[in-house]
Amino acid sequence: MTHYIFVAGGVMSSVGKGAATASIAKILQNRGFTVSAVKIDPYINVDAGTMNPIEHGETFVTDDGTECDQDLGNYERFLNISLSTESSITTGRVYQSVIEKERNLEFNGRCVEVVPDIPNEVISRIEKVAKKDKVDFVVIEIGGTVGEYQNLLFLEAARMMKLRYPKRVLFTLVTYLPTIKTIGEMKTKPTQTSSRLLNESGIQADFILGRASVPLDQTRKRKISTFCSIDPKDVISAPDVDSIYEIPINFEKEGLGDRIIKKLKLRNKKRDGSEWEKLVNRIKDPKKKDIKIGIVGKYFESDGFSLTDSYISILEAIKHSSWANNRNPIIEWISSGKIEEDSKELAKLKSYDGIIVPGGFGVRGTEGKIKAIEYCRKNKIPFLGLCLGLQLAVIEFARNVCGIKDATSTEFDPKAKNPLIDLMEEQKEVMHKHKYGATMRLGAWNCKLNKGTISSKAYKTENISERHRHRYEVNNSYKDILTSKGLVIAGVNPEKELVEIIELKDHPFFVATQFHPELKSRPLSPHPLFNEFIKAASK
Numbered sequence: 001m002t003h004y005i006f007v008a009g010g011v012m013s014s015v016g017k018g019a020a021t022a023s024i025a026k027i028l029q030n031r032g033f034t035v036s037a038v039k040i041d042p043y044i045n046v047d048a049g050t051m052n053p054i055e056h057g058e059t060f061v062t063d064d065g066t067e068c069d070q071d072l073g074n075y076e077r078f079l080n081i082s083l084s085t086e087s088s089i090t091t092g093r094v095y096q097s098v099i100e101k102e103r104n105l106e107f108n109g110r111c112v113e114v115v116p117d118i119p120n121e122v123i124s125r126i127e128k129v130a131k132k133d134k135v136d137f138v139v140i141e142i143g144g145t146v147g148e149y150q151n152l153l154f155l156e157a158a159r160m161m162k163l164r165y166p167k168r169v170l171f172t173l174v175t176y177l178p179t180i181k182t183i184g185e186m187k188t189k190p191t192q193t194s195s196r197l198l199n200e201s202g203i204q205a206d207f208i209l210g211r212a213s214v215p216l217d218q219t220r221k222r223k224i225s226t227f228c229s230i231d232p233k234d235v236i237s238a239p240d241v242d243s244i245y246e247i248p249i250n251f252e253k254e255g256l257g258d259r260i261i262k263k264l265k266l267r268n269k270k271r272d273g274s275e276w277e278k279l280v281n282r283i284k285d286p287k288k289k290d291i292k293i294g295i296v297g298k299y300f301e302s303d304g305f306s307l308t309d310s311y312i313s314i315l316e317a318i319k320h321s322s323w324a325n326n327r328n329p330i331i332e333w334i335s336s337g338k339i340e341e342d343s344k345e346l347a348k349l350k351s352y353d354g355i356i357v358p359g360g361f362g363v364r365g366t367e368g369k370i371k372a373i374e375y376c377r378k379n380k381i382p383f384l385g386l387c388l389g390l391q392l393a394v395i396e397f398a399r400n401v402c403g404i405k406d407a408t409s410t411e412f413d414p415k416a417k418n419p420l421i422d423l424m425e426e427q428k429e430v431m432h433k434h435k436y437g438a439t440m441r442l443g444a445w446n447c448k449l450n451k452g453t454i455s456s457k458a459y460k461t462e463n464i465s466e467r468h469r470h471r472y473e474v475n476n477s478y479k480d481i482l483t484s485k486g487l488v489i490a491g492v493n494p495e496k497e498l499v500e501i502i503e504l505k506d507h508p509f510f511v512a513t514q515f516h517p518e519l520k521s522r523p524l525s526p527h528p529l530f531n532e533f534i535k536a537a538s539k
């Protein structure tokens with residue numbers, strides 16, 4: 001019998017609803033329950049694969065190749081489980097399947113209506129997760145903020161779900177309590193208004209998680225209790241934290257776990273949060289030495305703002321491995337565009353313990369990244385290339401070591417004379433038909449590691465599986481010249497003979513992958529390649 005906890009947001013966006021959802025799921029998991037999570041995104045896009053990372057943040061990819069919201073990454077990292085396509089719901093997906101069913105006469109000729117047919121489809125998708133994973137809990141995050149038009153149908157689904165399972169559904173509202181600097185008082189009014197907006201959708205919150213810069217005091221809790229018809233014990237403080245991984249521990253301290261168990265009349269199971277506590281202690285240990293990692297990218301400049309969301313999984317992977325190696329990560333952004341404008345910028349790379357060139361699309365910024373890679377290769381700075389990072393490392397090597405001066409990718413120059421990086425045959429077809437949605441090489445693919453390489457030592461095994469998201473590949477017709485000049489091909493996909501990992505010898509650490517290892521790094525099981533990178537950078 002699965003229980004369902006819905007999480008909606010009030011007051012404003014970006015208050016950490018995703019981390020709150022993941023943390024609720026985590027405290028239940030630590031209490032011995034099996035848990036899965038679902039993210040509902042109100043946008044019409046069928047998935048997150050076609051959106052610009054500056055606007056939407058990173059596109060996360062699951063093993064089954066679903067391109068989804070970055071919150072699924074949070075759920076996977078907190079719960080240490082792999083999710084699948086069912087955990088990602090968008091307005092686009094929901095309408096697409098309802099319309100398909102209608103076209104297939106699956107509604108037996110009746111009129112198909114927005115309500116109840118759309119919410120019913122949402123409910124059946126959530127139930128599918130419960131059935132597939134046979135879990136005790138599904139925690140469902142509803143994207144957006146209460147009061148907007150966009151997520152009304154999802155709130156309607158949540159309301160209808162409560163009707164269907166009155167004893168197995170709880171609602172959580174995550175709000176924000178601002179403190180006006182000049183007055184110095186934490187205000188509850190926006191929370192009260194949000195709670196009423198939720199009431200308008202026929203939903204009464206069981207819990208209100210009050211996000212704020214500091215913990216809520218008893219006066220604030222009582223006020224929210226009175227105006228939002230909720231027990232003060234169910235008003236949970238969610239103050240700012242240095243690391244999101246502290247949140248489950250804070251929620252437990254606030255009594256959230258006990259209150260959920262009580263409300264659902266469940267029996268307590270054996271609790272074990274010790275591994276998580278150890279992790280948080282390691283994160284907070286002030287004695288760790290700093291390690292400085294630079295990311296040479298382009299998806300963080302937006303009207304003067306620096307957006308870290310575009311590379312969130314990479315940031316987390318660096319942190320996981322740094323903590324595991326008893327280091328305190330200092331991560332900085334290096335704009336590839338700036339390197340292109342002024343080559344003096346390159347010398348700054350020397351001040352880093354390690355450099356990462358992450359994934360990306362399009363030609364903009366690539367020459368700056370190639371220069372950065374050359375600098376790391378020549379100056380023996382530990383380097384990790386990810387996806388586009390691998391492609392550019394191959395181009396750099398071809399140009400500057402193999403002497404193929406015009407080496408490039410057909411992504412940057414479709415008529416390239418020396419396409420070191422090129423589209424796979426099936427990709428050519430897809431691009432020709434302008435079918436861009438969910439058509440990249442996506443999700444988990446096998447990779448066989450070659451013995452004696454840095455990678456095989458890191459993974460301690462021969463056969464691995466990693467997640468992909470790209471269209472272009474190393475062009476195998478250049479393999480011989482590249483390897484004859486010293487490039488090591490450390491991993492290959494056995495089914496299609498695709499180059500998956502390259503390395504360099506005589507370098508403290510120079511590894512690049514065609515896949516995205518960052519997508520599988522978790523705080524309790526950091527990724528082996530990031531571990532080796534951080535170890536090399538620590539030296």
Ligand code: GLN
Nearest residue numbers: 359360387388470471472
């Ligand atoms: N643009 C490159 C490709 O499509 C790399 C993609 C990526 O870095 N994820 O192959």
